[in-house]
Amino acid sequence: MSCGYDLKQPMGKKRIFDIMPLRNLKYYPLLPYFFIVILAGYLLLINLDNVYFWEDEAETAMLSKSILKFGCPMVFDGSNFILQSPNSYVDDYKYIYHPWLQFYIVSLSFKLFGETTWAGRIPFAFIGVLCFLFSFSLTQKVFRNLIISSLAAVILLLNVPLLDHFRQCRYYALSTFMVLLACYTYLKWETNKLMYLCFILSLIGLFHSNYATFVPTFLAFIAHYYWANRNKTNIIKNKYTLAFSLIILTSIPWIFFLKIFKKESQLSINYFFGHFVYYLFLLNIAIPLVLFLFIPLAIKKYQYIKMQDDSLVKNFILLSLLMIMLNFIFISLNRQIFYRYLIHLIPIFSILLSYLIYLGFQNQKIIGAAFLSLLLFTNVLNYIPIKIIDYTAAKIKLEKITKKLEGFSIKSLFFIYISEINQTDVMCPTKAIIFYLNNNGKKGDMVYTNYDDLPLMFYTKLRIQSRYLLNPEWTDKYPDPDWIIIRKDWEYYQRELKDIIQKHPFKEIVLETLDKKFGNNPDPLYKYFLIENNPRPIIIYNKIDEQNLRK
Numbered sequence: 001m002s003c004g005y006d007l008k009q010p011m012g013k014k015r016i017f018d019i020m021p022l023r024n025l026k027y028y029p030l031l032p033y034f035f036i037v038i039l040a041g042y043l044l045l046i047n048l049d050n051v052y053f054w055e056d057e058a059e060t061a062m063l064s065k066s067i068l069k070f071g072c073p074m075v076f077d078g079s080n081f082i083l084q085s086p087n088s089y090v091d092d093y094k095y096i097y098h099p100w101l102q103f104y105i106v107s108l109s110f111k112l113f114g115e116t117t118w119a120g121r122i123p124f125a126f127i128g129v130l131c132f133l134f135s136f137s138l139t140q141k142v143f144r145n146l147i148i149s150s151l152a153a154v155i156l157l158l159n160v161p162l163l164d165h166f167r168q169c170r171y172y173a174l175s176t177f178m179v180l181l182a183c184y185t186y187l188k189w190e191t192n193k194l195m196y197l198c199f200i201l202s203l204i205g206l207f208h209s210n211y212a213t214f215v216p217t218f219l220a221f222i223a224h225y226y227w228a229n230r231n232k233t234n235i236i237k238n239k240y241t242l243a244f245s246l247i248i249l250t251s252i253p254w255i256f257f258l259k260i261f262k263k264e265s266q267l268s269i270n271y272f273f274g275h276f277v278y279y280l281f282l283l284n285i286a287i288p289l290v291l292f293l294f295i296p297l298a299i300k301k302y303q304y305i306k307m308q309d310d311s312l313v314k315n316f317i318l319l320s321l322l323m324i325m326l327n328f329i330f331i332s333l334n335r336q337i338f339y340r341y342l343i344h345l346i347p348i349f350s351i352l353l354s355y356l357i358y359l360g361f362q363n364q365k366i367i368g369a370a371f372l373s374l375l376l377f378t379n380v381l382n383y384i385p386i387k388i389i390d391y392t393a394a395k396i397k398l399e400k401i402t403k404k405l406e407g408f409s410i411k412s413l414f415f416i417y418i419s420e421i422n423q424t425d426v427m428c429p430t431k432a433i434i435f436y437l438n439n440n441g442k443k444g445d446m447v448y449t450n451y452d453d454l455p456l457m458f459y460t461k462l463r464i465q466s467r468y469l470l471n472p473e474w475t476d477k478y479p480d481p482d483w484i485i486i487r488k489d490w491e492y493y494q495r496e497l498k499d500i501i502q503k504h505p506f507k508e509i510v511l512e513t514l515d516k517k518f519g520n521n522p523d524p525l526y527k528y529f530l531i532e533n534n535p536r537p538i539i540i541y542n543k544i545d546e547q548n549l550r551k
Contacts, residue, residue: 128166
């Protein structure tokens with residue numbers, strides 16, 4: 001029975017499946033998928049609720065809860081304002097800052113399993129498992145080589161930044177899945193009507209997952225299709241142009257509803273060079289850029305290697321390069337810099353990297369195994385480009401970049417990750433504050449804080465003032481706070497909160513937990529390499545009843 005795997009070895013050597021009895025098993029082609037599900041399930045699903053939501057996750061969870069109450073994401077739930085930006089809603093409080101698909105997925109999970117941390121994360125962790133399966137399947141579809149496919153799977157399964165993002169109650173796994181599904185179906189749509197439909201649905205789904213990821217990715221598919229078919233007649237009048245047109249037409253109503261064009265522009269050519277260098281640094285944390293020195297070797301060797309489908313390999317590589325290039329251009333023009341904007345590209349990079357490693361080390365297996373061990377279990381190979389980027393940034397005086405590179409050091413992220421997910425209860429600043437308020441606060445108490453306002457809304461029954469509304473225009477409309485929490489690493493409204501403390505009697509309460517900047521933020525730069533300056537315990541201020549004070 002043919003399984004589509006290229007298991008051939010050089011003449012004179014026995015194939016492993018000639019020695020092992022696996023070839024006689026009926027379902028042995030499914031074994032790689034079985035192992036991927038087991039390993040990915042462990043890495044993504046174990047102790048999924050061992051740490052509380054951080055700010056971004058809590059926003060997703062709170063907006064998802066509002067769907068159960070109002071039918072759509074609302075920034076005002078009748079008690080609290082759920083804001084990450086003052087421009088995130090329209091007049092009737094409907095949320096418009098991000099697409100809604102992620103919120104409906106989480107609301108369904110809340111409906112089925114209850115409004116818990118685990119229920120908020122499980123849909124995306126499950127989608128993350130599907131991402132690993134689709135990555136393997138896509139690699140196998142393109143290269144028809146079990147070694148390359150297995151390399152890609154292992155590189156991805158041990159990629160800690162990707163794992164951390166897939167364990168989040170946020171759209172990261174969802175957008176990555178839509179990109180992989182689009183790539184897989186695009187390569188098969190000419191011969192399969194179901195794949196044609198799935199390709200359209202995957203890109204519509206990508207738009208409703210994250211439109212900032214959708215734009216450059218969609219443009220990459222368009223550019224690839226019309227370039228690859230530039231010599232064909234009637235290229236405009238065919239079903240593929242219809243597919244692209246349908247995707248655009250279904251997106252237009254939402255573009256106007258979400259007011260994308262009316263939002264303050266965050267794109268500028270002035271950001272490009274500095275942000276491009278910085279994104280290379282961020283990418284290097286997950287994929288060592290030094291490995292792409294194999295590209296000249298790969299080009300040289302490629303002409304001697306007979307793949308089963310040369311055109312498919314070339315098409316995939318061209319599509320991948322277009323996708324990487326357009327995404328890098330788009331995110332480098334953006335005012336905001338976040339690691340999350342690279343997540344959907346990591347599987348694409350990993351597939352290309354597995355191909356390069358296969359070409360580079362197919363005749364030096366011992367050296368290749370040692371090299372692969374360094375890649376998978378340490379960040380030694382990541383360290384070299386970091387020093388080059390640091391030197392370049394210092395020369396051209398990009399202080400923002402050099403400052404963030406200070407904490408980068410050699411360590412094994414994977415073993416740190418394994419240690420963390422095996423902890424059943426992680427005490428972070430967010431959890432410490434919530435525990436204290438739940439044990440000491442009273443129903444109806446008002447809380448002001450300059451960070452972690454959204455997790456407090458999700459995990460407590462208190463009234464929480466949004467940190468984006470901590471100004472006199474809004475605070476004058478609300479009761480004086482019963483609790484004030486000033487997080488030391490966040491500049492938002494620290495002065496205003498301190499002024500309130502000066503005007504009214506407050507008792508200072510010092511918790512044992514240190515006030516670290518982030519809780520469960522998955523950005524590896526903050527999670528693994530951030531240098532905490534002058535750490536101090538968390539301080540909570542509780543208002544003293546003035547009548548009791550007079551007595």
